[in-house]
Amino acid sequence: MVAQAADSSIAPPGDFEYFWSQQGEWVEEPNVRRGGESGVQRIKGKDGELLYAKRQTGHIYRSWLHPFGRPTVLREQDALLALTRLNVRVPQLVFCGAQRDPVHKWRALLVTRALEGFEEIQHWYAGGGRERHGEAVHEQILQTLAETLARMHKGRWQHGCIYIKHVFIRVTGEGEAAKGEIALLDFEKCRQRLTAYSAASHDMKQLRRHSSFSDADWKKLVYFYETAFGSAIKGL
Structure with missing residues (x-):
């Protein structure tokens, strides 16, 4: 499993299953691409805060560093963290994690705070x-x-x-x-x-x-x- 620790004010630290179990309105219906599915839901944190969860199954990219595939949300996490350091306003990362399920397909999540007022x-x-x-x-x-x-x-x-x-x-x-x-x-x-x-x-x-x-x-x-x-x- 690969994970970015969750914000403890939103969920238990590092709790992949907590976020995977949350359900909400689809703002981007799951679509099939890159060998899997990816979609985005609005969900609520434990304090009622509006969050966006990108939920993926088997949705990977390949590169010379990752010839066997890596969930695309992990690449997105890398970009969010780097761009924040460059003072580029992007959605604030709450949680990112990926793990393989019993049939060896990646499950992956990227959870961010809503851009309030945008x-x-x-x-x-x-x-x-x-x-x-x-x-x-x-x-x-x-x-x-x-x-x-x-x-x-x-x-x-x-x-x-x-x-x-x-x-x-x-x-x-x-x-x-x-x-x-x-x-x-x-x-x-x-x-x-x-x-x-x-x-x-x-x-x-x-x-x-x-x-x-x-x-x-x-x-x-x-x-x-x-x-x-x-x-x-x-x-x-």
């Missing part, structure tokens, strides 16, 4: 957030997003599957005091690259393909990004 940035746009808070706040949000991505990439971490739905936002305050915060989600494919540039080039081009930023907004985002990253990215 919503998908595309929902924020659709709900009139840009119009409500104004262009100065929106420009600050683009700059914060760019700086967040640049910190991740300068650490040589590549998200690997960055769509606009993985960008979350929280705006606090009103008027000139309003401030936007950015968080990133879903690091199942995240890995460290040999160079910061290769991580940056992959993710930024992918984000462009899988977002609906206007040309003007994208140019602003790229300007802020390249300023924070310290060099231009060819093809943006």
Whole structure:
């Protein structure tokens, strides 16, 4: 068994079976891929705190370090811990563990705290957030997003599957005091690259393909990004 100790305020330390037994609403129905199943549920901690549990059976990836397969949540745990150290806002890890069941298939869990007050940035746009808070706040949000991505990439971490739905936002305050915060989600494919540039080039081009930023907004985002990253990215 491989496990990250649980937060003792949520559950008994290291208690895989405690979290495996918790059930809640599916927010991502189990789907079959990578030789197994993976899905995400909302569950409650013992104090009623909202948590998200990624529950997997036989869901693995292979690499030269792990030719026989390793649960993808363990790779995601590595990314969450590393990105937190890089001051990239990500869901806070509560528990991560994996074990083999009697038929030698991995069972694996990744439990994180809810990002309180955050919503998908595309929902924020659709709900009139840009119009409500104004262009100065929106420009600050683009700059914060760019700086967040640049910190991740300068650490040589590549998200690997960055769509606009993985960008979350929280705006606090009103008027000139309003401030936007950015968080990133879903690091199942995240890995460290040999160079910061290769991580940056992959993710930024992918984000462009899988977002609906206007040309003007994208140019602003790229300007802020390249300023924070310290060099231009060819093809943006």
